Amino acid sequence: GAVVSQHPSRVICKSGTSVKIECRSLDFQATTMFWYRQFPKQSLMLMATSNEGSKATYEQGVEKDKFLINHASLTLSTLTVTSAHPEDSSFYICSAREGGRSSYNEQFFGPGTRLTVL
Amino acid sequence: LAKTTQPISMDSYEGQEVNITCSHNNIATNDYITWYQQFPSQGPRFIIQGYKTKVTNEVASLFIPADRKSSTLSLPRVSLSDTAVYYCLVGGNGNNRKLIWGLGTSLAVNP
Numbered sequence: 407g408a409v410v411s412q413h414p415s416r417v418i419c420k421s422g423t424s425v426k427i428e429c430r431s432l433d434f435q436a437t438t439m440f441w442y443r444q445f446p447k448q449s450l451m452l453m454a455t456s457n458e459g460s461k462a463t464y465e466q467g468v469e470k471d472k473f474l475i476n477h478a479s480l481t482l483s484t485l486t487v488t489s490a491h492p493e494d495s496s497f498y499i500c501s502a503r504e505g506g507r508s509s510y511n512e513q514f515f516g517p518g519t520r521l522t523v524l
Numbered sequence: 525l526a527k528t529t530q531p532i533s534m535d536s537y538e539g540q541e542v543n544i545t546c547s548h549n550n551i552a553t554n555d556y557i558t559w560y561q562q563f564p565s566q567g568p569r570f571i572i573q574g575y576k577t578k579v580t581n582e583v584a585s586l587f588i589p590a591d592r593k594s595s596t597l598s599l600p601r602v603s604l605s606d607t608a609v610y611y612c613l614v615g616g617n618g619n620n621r622k623l624i625w626g627l628g629t630s631l632a633v634n635p
Contacts, residue, residue: 410567440622449611450568450625499567501623512558513623515567 412516429500435480436502444497490523533630542599546612
């Protein structure tokens, strides 16, 4: 149980285009989803937290107009990188937390999406 | 949010027991301690979580002293496939509980 999927696993796009990444909780309802970015040999950096049906909360320094997050249902959140540039190339990871769980920190992570902007 | 400190890297050999210690001096009363494992180009994988004393599951043990200012992840008889980065995180309750990730410990298991 507690499986999170991401699609696509890898994407290559041209500079200036927009890319949408999907994050799905397959066997549970995710009241909260988190989006992270990870550069090579660095740690995960939290970008934003989203609750189903409400606006996402972005971390300081993350442009909300560039990284659009939608959490329209309890099983799906999307991250859209708008007008992508080479510096946006990174590994994007989502995680989901099931509402009501007693394990306070237990987030279930997706496999990640490798974005390369040419 | 409590900050954690771990060794940057560790080396071990197949079959050995590996202990990775994490310091979290500012841990709050309602914070739990959680360890994740991450392989290259994959999302982190939950290993174990605890609040105090000792927790054991099928893959690891977690030792937490009474003052809870540190914790030790113990991996029994590691294999080559345990080569990964291990992250220690602390946090408490809350619907929007954020996880702040440190650099983790890069464990290399050698033949």
